[in-house]
Amino acid sequence: MSTSPEGRADRGGRDGSTGGAESSVRTVTCANCGRTNRVPAAAEGSPRCGNCRAPLPWIAEAGDADFGEVAEQASLPVLVDLWATWCGPCRMVSPALEQVARDLAGRIKLVKVDIDKSPALARQFEVQAVPTLLILDRGRQVARQTGAAPANALRQWVDESLSMSHGPADPASRRP
Secondary structure (H helix, E strand, O other), X not given: OOOOOOEEEEEOOOOOOOOXXXXXXXXXEOOOOOOEEEEEOOOOOOOEOXXXXXXXXXXXXXXXXXXXXXXXXXXXXXXXXXXXOOOHHHHHHHHHHHHHHHHOOOOOEEEEEEOOOOHHHHHHOOOOOOOEEEEEEOXXXXXXXXXXXXXXXXXXXXXXXXXXXXXXXXXHHHOO
């Protein structure tokens, strides 16, 4: 389990007990003012603190049923973590990915997919090894990497992937 300030408020959609992404919410503490905010798995735009309007890290889970809504329809570029609970490197890279999501708050969305619970997505993305990391820009895959890496190397890979696909990872460049 991560030591980050984020925690799950509701697990809706993962076990099939509720309606899907709209009920999956993560609680995030603003790094700027310390206020707690609820961040849905899928929404328009990007999350901001309700108090100070600072960008918040957007970390969500998705599965076969809600991946399109959570990841492919996102207005921000999406870093997809295809992982498995039994995978040691997956558990090691998870905190690094969450750190990248915090560092790039307002510029990327991190979506975690457990391939054992989402076999259709594992087939769709032809996952041969885990962790497999993807960058999606408006639903289109622009980069892929397999294996664990430290946070600084992952951050560099994300920055380079975004600059090659859509210019610099700058919030102003994402606006129409």
